[in-house]
Amino acid sequence: MSFIKSTAFKYIPVIVFAVIIADYFFTIASLGSMAEILRQFAVVISNIALGLGVISLLRIHGKNVQRRLEGRWQYSAVTIVTFVTVFILGTINANGDQYQWAFNHVYTTLQQTMYASTGFFIVSSAYRAFRARNIDAALLLIAGCIVVFTNAPIGEVIWSGFPVIGDWLLGPGQLPGYRTLMLIAGFGTIVYAYRVITGNERGFFGGGE
Amino acid sequence: MSDQTIFDRLDKLDRRVYYWLIVIVITWPLISPIGLPITVKPSSRALYDGLTSVQEGDVVLIDIFMSVSTWPECMGGLVVETNTLIDQGAKLVYVGNSVDVSRSWERMKELVPRLETLEYGTDVVFLGYYTGEDAAAAQMAVDMSSIFPADHYGTPIEELPLMSEANSARDYAMVLFTAEGEVKWIQQWGEPYGIPVAGMGIAMKGSALAPYLASGDIFGLAVGVRGAAELEALAEMPGAATKTMDAISSTHLLFVILIILANLPIIYDKIKGGT
Numbered sequence: 001m002s003f004i005k006s007t008a009f010k011y012i013p014v015i016v017f018a019v020i021i022a023d024y025f026f027t028i029a030s031l032g033s034m035a036e037i038l039r040q041f042a043v044v045i046s047n048i049a050l051g052l053g054v055i056s057l058l059r060i061h062g063k064n065v066q067r068r069l070e071g072r073w074q075y076s077a078v079t080i081v082t083f084v085t086v087f088i089l090g091t092i093n094a095n096g097d098q099y100q101w102a103f104n105h106v107y108t109t110l111q112q113t114m115y116a117s118t119g120f121f122i123v124s125s126a127y128r129a130f131r132a133r134n135i136d137a138a139l140l141l142i143a144g145c146i147v148v149f150t151n152a153p154i155g156e157v158i159w160s161g162f163p164v165i166g167d168w169l170l171g172p173g174q175l176p177g178y179r180t181l182m183l184i185a186g187f188g189t190i191v192y193a194y195r196v197i198t199g200n201e202r203g204f205f206g207g208g209e
Numbered sequence: 210m211s212d213q214t215i216f217d218r219l220d221k222l223d224r225r226v227y228y229w230l231i232v233i234v235i236t237w238p239l240i241s242p243i244g245l246p247i248t249v250k251p252s253s254r255a256l257y258d259g260l261t262s263v264q265e266g267d268v269v270l271i272d273i274f275m276s277v278s279t280w281p282e283c284m285g286g287l288v289v290e291t292n293t294l295i296d297q298g299a300k301l302v303y304v305g306n307s308v309d310v311s312r313s314w315e316r317m318k319e320l321v322p323r324l325e326t327l328e329y330g331t332d333v334v335f336l337g338y339y340t341g342e343d344a345a346a347a348q349m350a351v352d353m354s355s356i357f358p359a360d361h362y363g364t365p366i367e368e369l370p371l372m373s374e375a376n377s378a379r380d381y382a383m384v385l386f387t388a389e390g391e392v393k394w395i396q397q398w399g400e401p402y403g404i405p406v407a408g409m410g411i412a413m414k415g416s417a418l419a420p421y422l423a424s425g426d427i428f429g430l431a432v433g434v435r436g437a438a439e440l441e442a443l444a445e446m447p448g449a450a451t452k453t454m455d456a457i458s459s460t461h462l463l464f465v466i467l468i469i470l471a472n473l474p475i476i477y478d479k480i481k482g483g484t
Contacts, residue, residue: 024401032351040355042344050340103312108277111309115278119460123231124224127467131475141472145465151412151435153245154458163248170419179420 010199017197057083143169216474227467234463238455245458247451252422253439256407256429259383260290265298267382268375272408273305273313275388279411280316283388285437285450286409288320290385293444295323299382300371301333304349304357306390310338311361320448330369337361342390346397350378378402385409391418395426409436 016038022028023035057079063069064076089099132138149155150166195201263269271290275283294301303314314335318324327333336357339345349356353376354366366372374380379402384394386408399406405428410418412433421427431440434457437450 036348036351036355039341039344039348043339043341043348043356046340046342046344103309107309108312111276111278112280116281119235120228120231123227123460123464123467126464127222127224127227127471130468130471132472133475141468145468148461148465151433152458152461153247153454154462156248157245167250170416171423174416175420175423178416182420 010202013196013201014199017193021193054083143173214477216477219470220474222470227463230463231460234459235456238459239452242452243455243458245455247435247438247442247454249439249442250436252430252432253436254429254443256409256431257289257293257440257443259405259407259429260293261297263294263297263299263382266300267297268300268302268371268380269294269383269385270375270381271301271303271385271387272390272394273303273310273387274307274390275313275411276307276309277312277316279388280313281449281453282411282433283409283437284313284316284320285434285448285453286431286440287317287387288448289437289440289444289446290409291317291321291324292446295321295327300331300375301327302371302375302381303333303335305338306340306342307388308338314361330364331371334369334371335361336366343393343397346393350397350402352376378404383407389414391421391427395421399426 019031019034019038023031061076061079065073065080067073069076086099086102089096089102093099130141130144132141146162147166147169149158149162150170155162155166192201271287273287275287291301304310305313307313314337324333336353337360339349339356341348341356345356353372357366357372359365360369360372378398381398381404384398384404384406386394386406388409388411391406391408391410394404394406398404407427407429409431410433412435415432418427418430418432422430431437434450434453438454441448441451
């Protein structure tokens with residue numbers, strides 16, 4: 001175990017990183033084949049992650065039910081029953097009427113209701129939280145209102161200047177800041193990659209020093 | 210008689226009041242449309258121009274990253290994209306990174322009945338759900354069949370004639386993303402292989418996508434319901450997004466009015482000399 005932790009875990013990411021990065025920049029047939037295999041591994045692993053997610057979901061909600069956690073266990077029970085029902089229906093026949101009915105008339109409706117209900121929260125927050133208590137907040141609010149009017153045709157009807165200013169805010173107004181953030185994130189990724197390649201970054205497998 | 214001022218009352222306004230207001234301002238324009246004009250933004254026009262530049266027989270990859278919850282924002286645009294590409298004689302390959310992509314595909318078939326008239330496997334293919342984000346996109350660029358050994362319906366990919374001629378990035382004329390997922394296509398298809406990338410984003414992604422549009426990494430972009438309505442206007446196919454725009458206008462107006470009302474007590478306090 002100590003060999004795996006100290007050596008294998010250290011060099012596996014190094015090799016994977018080196019192969020994938022080299023394949024991106026150079027056209028070498030053997031490297032390409034290795035990179036293909038590694039990418040397929042990544043896809044398989046992400047599929048396994050779905051399974052792990054299911055196990056985690058059942059474990060957490062199973063514990064809630066087992067412990068009769070006040071105010072929660074009933075919801076956890078519903079989650080488990082729903083999961084098991086849909087899982088069985090899907091396993092028997094994913095194109096069957098029952099599974100499709102659950103998907104079309106329960107999942108779709110609930111998803112859309114959840115998303116639509118955010119409209120009420122946004123309006124509520126607009127009224128309760130968007131207060132111009134200082135000059136910074138006032139500037140943010142004014143910019144926000146202009147962008148809101150830029151995206152709605154009524155803005156142009158009220159004043160033709162709204163889309164002009166709004167498009168400036170969405171373009172030159174915000175691009176420098178956003179690009180700076182993206183560049184910083186990009187440099188951070190390069191540094192992170194360097195640390196992985198040199199074996200100094202081990203946090204992702206739970207390693208310490 | 211209460212000694213509360215109107216500003217005090219405004220400050221403590223019951224949330225049910227504006228909840229009801231939002232119900233009214235959404236439903237009213239839907240029942241009785243106003244038909245405010247929609248100006249087309251250059252980014253949406255660029256997307257539409259890109260779609261109409263596709264040649265007959267070109268293969269286009271469409272990534273449906275929207276879940277059913279984002280249908281109101283993106284489905285209208287996807288319908289226009291699909292109809293326009295069918296008009297151009299393009300061959301269409303659909304994939305999806307959202308677990309409910311099959312539901313979106315079924316809904317799109319209802320909204321674009323012409324999809325059913327195309328020969329499945331030759332003119333259009335639905336490969337279905339995939340995981341793996343960048344790794345999957347990078348692998349699709351070199352060998353689609355390694356990510357999709359079969360399509361959504363279980364037909365082996367070798368039995369789909371379209372997929373034998375469109376098995377790697379270089380076989381595609383364009384990639385279109387829907388709702389999200391733009392970065393992987395830019396990084397794994399756009400940059401290394403020069404495949405044009407464009408698409409639609411949900412409204413709140415607009416500012417995040419703007420840098421990619423400005424840098425030319427994506428050649429066109431339609432954002433939110435407005436973007437979808439702009440595409441519908443360009444294609445002269447008024448649909449759900451166009452109908453929704455009046456409700457968008459009324460709710461956005463209410464939103465700003467509520468912000469102003471909410472700030473009146475603060476302004477009143479400042480005038481009175483409060484902190």
